[in-house]
Amino acid sequence: MSVGIIMDAILRMLHGIGITFGLLGLSLAIGSIIAVLLLLMRISGRWWLSWPAQLYFYIFRGTPILVQIFIIYYGLPQFDWIRDSMFWSVLRDPFGCAIVALSLNVGAYVSEIFRGGVLSVDKGLLEAGAALGISTPQRFIYITAPLAIRISLPAYGNEIISLLKSTALASTITLADMTGIARTIVAETFAPYQIFISLALIYVTFTWIIQRTIRWTEGYLGRFTIR
Amino acid sequence: MNNTNDPIIRLIEVSKRYGKFEALKEIDLDVRKGERIVVCGPSGSGKSTLIRCINRMEEHTSGQIIINGHELTDKTKDIDAVRSEIGMVFQSFNLFPHMTILKNLTIAQRLVRKTPKAEARDTAMHYLGRVKIPEQANKYPIQLSGGQQQRVAIARALCMKPQIMLFDEPTSALDPEMISEVLDVMVDLASDGMTMLCVTHEMGFARSVADRVIFMDHGQLIEQAEPETFFNHPQHERTALFLRQILRH
Numbered sequence: 474m475s476v477g478i479i480m481d482a483i484l485r486m487l488h489g490i491g492i493t494f495g496l497l498g499l500s501l502a503i504g505s506i507i508a509v510l511l512l513l514m515r516i517s518g519r520w521w522l523s524w525p526a527q528l529y530f531y532i533f534r535g536t537p538i539l540v541q542i543f544i545i546y547y548g549l550p551q552f553d554w555i556r557d558s559m560f561w562s563v564l565r566d567p568f569g570c571a572i573v574a575l576s577l578n579v580g581a582y583v584s585e586i587f588r589g590g591v592l593s594v595d596k597g598l599l600e601a602g603a604a605l606g607i608s609t610p611q612r613f614i615y616i617t618a619p620l621a622i623r624i625s626l627p628a629y630g631n632e633i634i635s636l637l638k639s640t641a642l643a644s645t646i647t648l649a650d651m652t653g654i655a656r657t658i659v660a661e662t663f664a665p666y667q668i669f670i671s672l673a674l675i676y677v678t679f680t681w682i683i684q685r686t687i688r689w690t691e692g693y694l695g696r697f698t699i700r
Numbered sequence: 701m702n703n704t705n706d707p708i709i710r711l712i713e714v715s716k717r718y719g720k721f722e723a724l725k726e727i728d729l730d731v732r733k734g735e736r737i738v739v740c741g742p743s744g745s746g747k748s749t750l751i752r753c754i755n756r757m758e759e760h761t762s763g764q765i766i767i768n769g770h771e772l773t774d775k776t777k778d779i780d781a782v783r784s785e786i787g788m789v790f791q792s793f794n795l796f797p798h799m800t801i802l803k804n805l806t807i808a809q810r811l812v813r814k815t816p817k818a819e820a821r822d823t824a825m826h827y828l829g830r831v832k833i834p835e836q837a838n839k840y841p842i843q844l845s846g847g848q849q850q851r852v853a854i855a856r857a858l859c860m861k862p863q864i865m866l867f868d869e870p871t872s873a874l875d876p877e878m879i880s881e882v883l884d885v886m887v888d889l890a891s892d893g894m895t896m897l898c899v900t901h902e903m904g905f906a907r908s909v910a911d912r913v914i915f916m917d918h919g920q921l922i923e924q925a926e927p928e929t930f931f932n933h934p935q936h937e938r939t940a941l942f943l944r945q946i947l948r949h
């Protein structure tokens with residue numbers, strides 16, 4: 474087994490970057506929006522909003538992402554009404570299915586992370602805002618949110634990294650992300666050891682880059698708020 | 701409705717319960733415009749609760765609180781508007797840590813009063829000048845000393861041009877050498893005719909500035925008098941005991 478084959482394999486696997494990072498970026502964006510909505514439901518103080526949000530969290534935390542992907546990809550098309558609905562254009566496509574599954578997961582986990590951040594904001598600051606006559610929604614936007622984001626950032630970074638690794642599951646529903654391509658190459662070359670080690674190195678490298686970026690952002694945002 | 705002789709703050713038999721615990725017991729209190737009142741009493745006597753009911757940070761359980769002729773009730777529509785007329789200074793400063801000093805002073809003006817940016821900035825710089833730290837405008841709270849932070853907190857409240865200022869132990873969290881710089885600002889404010897309600901144990905401040913000193917114990921308003929009478933001839937044994945305890949040091 475030569476270095477040449479490994480180099481070729483790495484170059485081919487890197488063609489999957491677009492799909493891997495497409496999955497990562499899109500599901501992070503959509504998932505974060507879902508997370509904010511769930512968070513607002515949970516802190517609304519109304520049981521008929523907070524209970525469904527809590528139930529949602531328990532369901533997604535309690536099941537493997539792979540199983541969720543299979544349910545969405547293999548399970549949902551069995552229902553005629555889904556195939557007739559506007560969602561079908563997304564759900565007929567493995568990329569769309571993966572995005573849906575990953576986003577729903579990110580939503581669940583990130584809403585918990587944000588909630589921790591929101592709860593850790595000093596109540597005295599909100600009182601000071603209230604005493605100045607700042608309204609409840611504006612206190613949330615201008616005081617709670619910016620501070621909660623700073624506090625949540627390290628955990629949010631970990632979530633991005635675990636999402637990067639979860640995108641590999643998309644290869645099980647025929648997507649040619651980096652892992653999907655690696656599996657194709659292994660089938661052609663019968664060299665699973667070298668190929669998968671190379672794949673692992675690629676993931677480690679990206680993880681490292683993401684981690685550095687998060688660290689830097691943390692330092693930048695926290696430069697005057699270190700307590 | 702607003703006769704000039706009417707009190708700006710009127711409390712009628714105000715009580716506040718936390719569950720079964722009575723933190724305030726039928727408090728009656730009138731504060732005239734421009735009056736300076738110092739509230740003292742042992743820890744847990746209900747001083748903070750009293751102050752916090754006045755801008756409805758706490759909701760009183762019974763009785764009436766009337767601010768500037770408007771009663772505070774569940775139905776008070778615009779509580780934010782009422783609060784913007786009442787400045788409050790906390791023991792723990794509570795400056796917004798992610799905003800510069802200038803932003804701390806302009807944010808409420810911009811959001812609540814819809815003041816144009818340049819005007820809000822001018823107002824902020826004016827009050828920073830009054831608390832004698834205009835040069836700190838672009839720093840963040842963490843870069844300031846405790847005394848400076850508390851002065852910023854006072855300036856932040858003043859930027860809303862409030863009619864009433866509430867202080868809840870504004871110097872209790874400060875190192876001793878910083879207490880006087882904050883008291884100086886409060887004395888300056890008092891000489892300007894601001895209506896002030898201060899919870900403090902700084903008896904020198906009370907003697908020189910207060911029109912009236914109030915003593916609270918166990919949620920009750922035990923005694924109120926002008927400083928001279930209050931300190932030299934307290935009427936109640938509990939007041940006398942309290943004064944002996946804090947003046948001994």
Ligand SMILES: Nc1ncnc2c1ncn2[C@@H]1O[C@H](COP(=O)(O)OP(=O)(O)O)[C@@H](O)[C@H]1O
Pocket residue numbers: 718721723741742743744745746747748749750
């Ligand atoms: N949120 C609350 N829940 C229950 N009890 C409270 C609450 N806030 C204050 N208390 C109680 O009310 C009493 C008066 O408190 P406070 O007004 O803070 O006293 P002071 O400011 O005079 O030290 C205390 O016994 C305190 O424990």
Ligand SMILES: [Mg+2]
Pocket residue numbers: 747748749868869
């Ligand atoms: Mg207190």
